Amino acid sequence: MDPRFHPGDSVRVLERNQPGHVRTPLYVRGKVGVIERIVGSFPNPETLAYGQTGLPYKMLYRVNFEQKLLWQDYDGKPEDSLEIEIYEHWLEPA
Amino acid sequence: MSDQHHDLVHATHTHDGKPIQNDERPPLEAETLETAVRELLIEKGVISSDEIRRAIESMDDRGEALGGKIVARAWVDEDFKQRLLSEGDAAVQDFGIDMRPTELCVVENTDEVHNMVVCTLCSCYPRPILGIPPAWYKRRDYRARAVREPRAILAEFGTTIPKQKQVRVHDSNADLRYLVLPQRPAGTDDWSEEQLAELVTRDSMIGVADVRGPTD
Numbered sequence: 001m002d003p004r005f006h007p008g009d010s011v012r013v014l015e016r017n018q019p020g021h022v023r024t025p026l027y028v029r030g031k032v033g034v035i036e037r038i039v040g041s042f043p044n045p046e047t048l049a050y051g052q053t054g055l056p057y058k059m060l061y062r063v064n065f066e067q068k069l070l071w072q073d074y075d076g077k078p079e080d081s082l083e084i085e086i087y088e089h090w091l092e093p094a
Numbered sequence: 095m096s097d098q099h100h101d102l103v104h105a106t107h108t109h110d111g112k113p114i115q116n117d118e119r120p121p122l123e124a125e126t127l128e129t130a131v132r133e134l135l136i137e138k139g140v141i142s143s144d145e146i147r148r149a150i151e152s153m154d155d156r157g158e159a160l161g162g163k164i165v166a167r168a169w170v171d172e173d174f175k176q177r178l179l180s181e182g183d184a185a186v187q188d189f190g191i192d193m194r195p196t197e198l199c200v201v202e203n204t205d206e207v208h209n210m211v212v213c214t215l216c217s218c219y220p221r222p223i224l225g226i227p228p229a230w231y232k233r234r235d236y237r238a239r240a241v242r243e244p245r246a247i248l249a250e251f252g253t254t255i256p257k258q259k260q261v262r263v264h265d266s267n268a269d270l271r272y273l274v275l276p277q278r279p280a281g282t283d284d285w286s287e288e289q290l291a292e293l294v295t296r297d298s299m300i301g302v303a304d305v306r307g308p309t310d
Contacts, residue, residue, distance in 0.1 A: 023215065023267050023268050024267075025214050025215065025265070025267060027214075027241065027242075039197070039268075039269065039270060040197075042268070042269045045268070060268060060269060062199075062270070067244075067261075067263075070241075071242060075243070075245075076243075076244070076245050076261060077257060077258070077259070077260055077261065079260045080244070080245075080260055080261045080262070081260065081261075081262050081263075082241055082262070082263045082264075082265060083262065083263070083264050083265070084264075084265040084267055085265075085266075085267055085268035085269065085270055086268075087268070
């Protein structure tokens with residue numbers, strides 16, 4: 001499986017409402033970040049959690065977000081950041 | 095028996111004088127299933143009760159002592175540190191640790207960056223190294239506030255991060271498990287690896303505290 005994104009790429013997390021066992025927290029949905037690294041392919045937790053195989057595997061990335069873009073009133077250093085793991089099917093180019 | 099005598103006898107007991115009752119909640123479905131599978135495996139001779147006990151004991155033994163050894167090794171051995179940062183799973187195998195099915199991601203605190211770890215979704219934690227997470231790590235307020243106002247949370251842990259230093263929060267929401275490599279404290283240049291390991295605390299490896307040295 002070839003990764004669709006690479007370190008340094010700008011990505012947006014999809015703003016999708018999806019019920020069930022979803023690992024993409026609301027606070028990053030719709031936000032723009034930068035791929036920090038490709039983690040590799042992992043079983044899809046959205047089906048694995050319900051006793052299924054998790055196939056096809058999903059590519060997982062670590063995405064870096066500037067805190068001030070996540071929270072309008074963020075009160076820290078402008079460079080403060082947050083890193084989180086996002087599966088490829090939750091990302092689009094930004 | 096006089097009331098006074100009765101009180102004296104009971105002063106040495108810790109229970110409230112009522113008969114022991116079964117006041118535990120009924121088992122969850124998953125607990126009943128676990129008991130059934132465990133008993134079957136033992137009955138069929140697949141595993142023994144002693145093997146289960148030893149596995150639980152080994153899990154309970156994990157904690158800051160094991161994490162401290164890894165951190166101390168990284169402080170004294172640059173090659174190990176680079177391996178720990180780039181391929182954590184392989185590096186901690188030196189300590190008999192198997193991270194599977196998760197992967198280890200070690201993040202290094204420096205003069206420029208302070209890292210801290212949270213799992214906003216539940217309580218993901220590097221259990222093969224640090225064992226069971228502390229109760230506060232699982233609390234809703236820590237999980238919500240660590241991503242929202244990390245500097246305020248850190249200050250509540252007694253860790254004030256200078257304004258010029260970057261704070262980087264890691265949300266452990268999927269398949270990686272995070273260990274913070276804290277900074278080696280000043281005044282420990284001539285300390286042995288074993289002495290250094292004793293300084294390292296659990297909270298410093300979650301990133302809510304720094305490691306204190308002899309001069310702090």
